[in-house]
Amino acid sequence: xxxxxxxxxxxxKYKDAExxxxxxxxxxxxxxxxxxxxxxxxxxxxxxxxxxxxxxKPTSGSFSIHNLTYADNPNEIKKIIGVVPQEYALYPTxxxxxxxxYFGSMYGLKGxxxxxxxxxxxxxLGLLKFADKRIETFSGGMKRRVNLIxxxxxxxxxxxxxxxxxxxxxxxxxxxxxxxxxxxxxxxxIIYTSHHLSEAEDFCTxxxxxxxxxxxxxxTPENLIRSTANANNLxxxxxxxxxxxxxxxx
Amino acid sequence: xxxxxxxxxxxxxLGGLLTLFVMPLVLLIAVTIIQxxxxxxxxxxxxxxxxVDNDNGKVSKTVYDNLQQSTIFTVVTKIDNEPxxxxxxxxxxxxxxxxxxxxxxxKLSVDLQAKIDQNVEKITSNLGMTDTxxxxxxxxxxxxxxxxxxxxxxxxxxxxxxxxSSVDKMISQIETKSIYATFQExxxxxxxxxxxxxxxxxxxIVPRVNDEEIIPNSVQHNVPAWTLxxxxxxxxxxxxxxxxxxxxxxxxxxRTNPVSNSIVLAGKTVAYLIICMIQFYMMVAVAIFLFPxxxxxxxxxxxxxxxxxxxxxxxxxxxxxxxxLLGTIAKTQEQSAPFGATSVIILAAIGxxxxxxxxxxxxxxxxxxxxxxxxxxxxxxxxxxxNGSLLDILPEISLLFLFFIITTTIxxxxxxxxxxx
Numbered sequence: 001x002x003x004x005x006x007x008x009x010x011x012x013k014y015k016d017a018e019x020x021x022x023x024x025x026x027x028x029x030x031x032x033x034x035x036x037x038x039x040x041x042x043x044x045x046x047x048x049x050x051x052x053x054x055x056x057k058p059t060s061g062s063f064s065i066h067n068l069t070y071a072d073n074p075n076e077i078k079k080i081i082g083v084v085p086q087e088y089a090l091y092p093t094x095x096x097x098x099x100x101x102y103f104g105s106m107y108g109l110k111g112x113x114x115x116x117x118x119x120x121x122x123x124x125l126g127l128l129k130f131a132d133k134r135i136e137t138f139s140g141g142m143k144r145r146v147n148l149i150x151x152x153x154x155x156x157x158x159x160x161x162x163x164x165x166x167x168x169x170x171x172x173x174x175x176x177x178x179x180x181x182x183x184x185x186x187x188x189x190i191i192y193t194s195h196h197l198s199e200a201e202d203f204c205t206x207x208x209x210x211x212x213x214x215x216x217x218x219x220t221p222e223n224l225i226r227s228t229a230n231a232n233n234l235x236x237x238x239x240x241x242x243x244x245x246x247x248x249x250x
Numbered sequence: 251x252x253x254x255x256x257x258x259x260x261x262x263x264l265g266g267l268l269t270l271f272v273m274p275l276v277l278l279i280a281v282t283i284i285q286x287x288x289x290x291x292x293x294x295x296x297x298x299x300x301x302v303d304n305d306n307g308k309v310s311k312t313v314y315d316n317l318q319q320s321t322i323f324t325v326v327t328k329i330d331n332e333p334x335x336x337x338x339x340x341x342x343x344x345x346x347x348x349x350x351x352x353x354x355x356x357k358l359s360v361d362l363q364a365k366i367d368q369n370v371e372k373i374t375s376n377l378g379m380t381d382t383x384x385x386x387x388x389x390x391x392x393x394x395x396x397x398x399x400x401x402x403x404x405x406x407x408x409x410x411x412x413x414x415s416s417v418d419k420m421i422s423q424i425e426t427k428s429i430y431a432t433f434q435e436x437x438x439x440x441x442x443x444x445x446x447x448x449x450x451x452x453x454x455i456v457p458r459v460n461d462e463e464i465i466p467n468s469v470q471h472n473v474p475a476w477t478l479x480x481x482x483x484x485x486x487x488x489x490x491x492x493x494x495x496x497x498x499x500x501x502x503x504x505r506t507n508p509v510s511n512s513i514v515l516a517g518k519t520v521a522y523l524i525i526c527m528i529q530f531y532m533m534v535a536v537a538i539f540l541f542p543x544x545x546x547x548x549x550x551x552x553x554x555x556x557x558x559x560x561x562x563x564x565x566x567x568x569x570x571x572x573x574x575l576l577g578t579i580a581k582t583q584e585q586s587a588p589f590g591a592t593s594v595i596i597l598a599a600i601g602x603x604x605x606x607x608x609x610x611x612x613x614x615x616x617x618x619x620x621x622x623x624x625x626x627x628x629x630x631x632x633x634x635x636x637n638g639s640l641l642d643i644l645p646e647i648s649l650l651f652l653f654f655i656i657t658t659t660i661x662x663x664x665x666x667x668x669x670x671x
Contacts, residue, residue, distance in 0.1 A: 053506045078508040087499030093262035094255070105251035106507040134262075150503065 003028035004158060004189050005052065010061035012047050012213075021047040023213040025061070029206070031157075034180070034190045036204035036221075038197065038234075040242050044213040045193045046086075049160050052191070053083050066157060079107065082156030082188075086163045088143040089150065092136035096127060096146045099135060100153060107154035114153070121149040124182075125175050141172030148176055152183060159183065161192045165199060177203055201234040209241050216241045252517025253524075259491065260525070266487045270525055271532065274480030278533050282472045282546060296324040300339040300351035300400075303327065307359025309424050313352070316420050336398070343400040350405070350413060353398035362428060365392040370432045397421060469547045473537045474558075474630030475603045478565055478623055480533065481526050482594045485573040488522050489586040492577025511665055515658060519570050526566030527559070534558070557633040561643060564650040565626035571657035572622070578661040597623045625649045 005028065012022040022044045029035045037045050050056045052063065054070050054077065062069065068077050090099045097118060104114045122128045125145040135143060148164060161180070165173045177199070184190055194200050200207060201221045208218040217224060221234055228237045260266055301317065303310045317325045327334055329342060339351035399417065401410050495501045504514055537549035551558065573590070580586035598604065600614065601623030607615055618624045629646035632638030 053502075055502065055505055075508045078506060081506070083503065083506040085499050085502045087502070089499035089501075089503040091255070091259060091500060092498070094258055098255070098258060102251055102255045103503060103507070106504070106509045108508075110251075 002031060004031040005029040005063065005065055005191070007048075007052075007063040008061055010048075010051065010063055011059050012044075012051065012056070013059045020059075020213050022051075022058075025210075025213065025215055027208055027215055027218065029189065029191060031189055032184070032187070034184050034192065034203060034205045036200040036207040037191060037193045037210065038195075038200055038207060038238065039193075039210040043211045043242075045210060046162060047213075048210070049162055049191070049193065053081065053160055054078065079154070080157040082151040082154065082159040084148050084151035084159065084161045084164055086166065088135070088147050090135045090143065090146060093134055095132045095134050096122065096138070097131045099146065100150055103150040104153040109154060117153055118149070121153070122146075125149065125179055141168040144168050144172060145176060145179075148179065152188070155186075156188060158189045158191065161190065163194055164192065165194065165196060173199070197234045197238055207234070209238060211242045252514060253521045256491075256518055256521035260487070260521075263487075269487060270484070271529065274477075274483065274529055274533060275536055277480050278473065278476045278536060279540070279544065281476050282469060282537075282541070283544060285468055285472050297322055297350075298326045298348060299323050300329075300334055300342060300348050301325045301327055302334045302336050302339050302351065302353045304336075304356045305354045305358040307357075309359040309362055310354040312424050313354060313417075313420060317352075320416075340400050343402050346402050346404055349402045349409070351398075351400040352417065353400070355395050355397065358395050358397075361392050361395055362425065363432070366425075366428050366432045368392065370429070370436050374436055469537060469541060469549050470634055471631075473533065473549050474634060475627055477530060477533045477562070478626045478630065479594070479598045479603050481529055481562065481565055482569045482572075482597065482623060483591075484522055484526055484529075484566070484569045485576060485590045485594055486587060488518065488570060488573030489577035489580060489590050490583050491518070492574065493580050493583050493586050497582070512662055515574055515661070518574065519567075519658075522570050522573070523563070523566050526569065527562060530559070530562040530566075551634070554633050557638075557640065557643070558630065560640070561626060561629040561633060561647060564629075564647040565622070567654035568622040568626070568650040568657075571654035575657040575661045575664075578664055597621050600624070602627055622650055622653045625653075 007025060007027040010022055010025045011020055013020045025044070025048070037048065039045050047056070051058050052065065054074060057070075065077050066080055068080075070077060091102075094102070100118045100121075101114065104110075104118065109117070119128060119131070122131050125148070127142060127145055127149075130138065130142065135146065138146065144164065144167075148161075151161075152159060159180075164180070165176055168176070180190060180192075180203070192200070192204065204221060206219070207221055207224060209216045209224070217237070219227070224237045225231050225233060228240050231237045231240060260270070299317065301310075301314060303314065314325055314327075317323050326348070329338060332338070334351075336353050339348075339353065342348050343351045397417065399414065401413075495504065505511070534549065534551065534555070538551065539548075542548045572593075576586055576590055576593075580589065600618050601607075601621035602610075602618055603623060607618045607624060610618060625646040629643040629650075632642045632646070636642070
């Protein structure tokens with residue numbers, strides 16, 4: 001299959017930083033995949049996703065999304081991607097419905113279509129009865145679910161998720177994963193970062209392990225486990241590739 | 251939808267709404283009452299001043315009568331039923347219990363009359379009307395007299411100057427009258443009489459519209475200035491709104507959707523411009539309808555409301571541009587809120603909201619020219635007090651709009667540059 005994301009020798013060095021956050025990084029993601037981007041803190045995952053979402057520009061190298069580049073077609077790319085940031089990117093004093101109406105309208109959605117899509121998504125994630133409650137009254141798990149809906153209202157071809165299940169209860173996590181699987185089944189390619197390795201092992205069709213701004217391995221979870229000596233699960237693979245050294249950095 | 255979202259956010263923020271609509275009204279009412287009473291004494295409260303009369307003569311009686319008749323002062327000659335002395339008055343004023351003490355020196359009336367007599371005699375002698383030699387030999391030396399003024403150190407210079415000027419004028423009038431009276435006496439039998447009323451008088455010629463004089467009052471001066479000042483405080487909620495989006499994470503969502511940052515900012519501009527105009531009309535309404543009930547003159551817009559609205563609209567643009575720039579550059583609310591408030595006060599100060607620009611030093615006058623608040627204030631005065639046309643205010647409103655364009659462009663470029671880090 002054609003790669004939907006093609007990254008070639010991508011590097012990023014922040015101003016005043018001593019080292020590269022991403023260094024000569026190449027990767028391709030095939031359409032229809034649930035692609036897990038795994039790595040310890042400071043590995044370069046958020047930098048990579050930020051560049052792919054158009055939030056920051058690379059220092060060198062290039063990438064294309066659906067054969068489009070930000071230099072030539074920034075708005076075309078933004079129309080086909082969805083972004084679910086790690087923070088609750090919602091207005092706390094607005095209701096769930098008001099937030100979703102606003103973010104949906106930013107993609108040109110309006111009227112009944114938008115209203116129906118919001119109701120359908122809220123219903124799927126068990127939030128319909130809270131549609132008109134303010135976000136500030138929601139629990140962490142509820143906010144995560146609304147945060148997810150805000151990123152997929154326009155049916156994106158590619159969905160970027162930065163730690164979508166961090167800090168939520170088991171029920172919310174299960175609802176989010178089910179919803180994402182449903183989206184993927186309907187044709188959305190998912191790029192996902194997480195520290196929950198067992199979740200990634202079950203959820204992802206393909207995984208890239210990155211560290212110190214470089215790609216260490218890329219394959220299916222099964223192949224990664226099989227190809228690593230004494231590995232029984234993805235966590236063993238992860239430790240084997242990235243080591244046990246703590247990654248505290250300021 | 252962007253505009254609607256901004257209104258929803260404001261509606262749900264009670265503190266923000268109070269800042270936007272109630273506080274400007276409170277500010278306008280409070281400042282106008284205070285400033286108006288300084289000059290007009292709307293509250294009929296007079297300033298008590300201490301008068302120490304060591305003269306007990308004609309001059310001190312005239313000073314007392316003049317001060318007592320004034321609409322601004324009331325004369326105090328005793329404290330706790332004790333007659334005033336210079337040291338008691340000095341202490342009371344320097345402790346801030348009173349703002350002013352006037353000390354009339356001993357024998358002022360007698361010595362003034364003696365000095366005038368000497369001078370008049372000299373003149374009449376020179377004219378050959380008396381025996382010069384005989385008179386000159388008898389002349390005693392009369393020393394110059396000094397009326398002392400003690401001011402409370404907290405009193406403003408403008409108040410001091412006004413008081414000193416009126417006391418000086420009062421003393422001059424007394425001297426002049428005494429000179430005339432002495433001449434009259436010297437010259438004889440009552441056939442010669444001097445008209446003692448001032449020959450030169452002043453008449454202020456004020457602009458006229460439709461044969462009606464436009465007489466500015468303190469409200470006509472204060473309302474535009476403080477309305478503008480209050481409108482500029484929109485910088486605070488707007489910059490905080492932008493900073494909050496960055497810290498909440500909604501900024502990431504806004505940057506990753508197909509709508510450009512300039513469209514998002516345009517949505518904010520429209521929403522906050524509507525708020526600015528509501529603020530403006532509320533303040534004008536208060537000045538027209540509520541002020542008369544508070545003992546203040548009503549704001550007379552005399553068919554200028556449309557032109558005033560144009561000025562308010564462009565002043566709103568300038569304030570919003572500043573708010574957008576501040577919100578874009580600031581990283582936290584702790585940065586944007588104090589900086590926003592302080593900078594608005596600085597812009598107001600250099601813009602002539604408190605002290606008229608013409609009263610500033612040359613250097614400050616040049617700096618004042620660069621304050622958007624000064625452009626807005628001049629445009630308001632052109633419309634309201636100078637009966638100016640759209641053409642007259644065109645330079646000022648163009649500058650206000652240019653300020654909006656420049657600040658917004660810098661904000662957009664700064665945001666773009668930040669994304670290349």
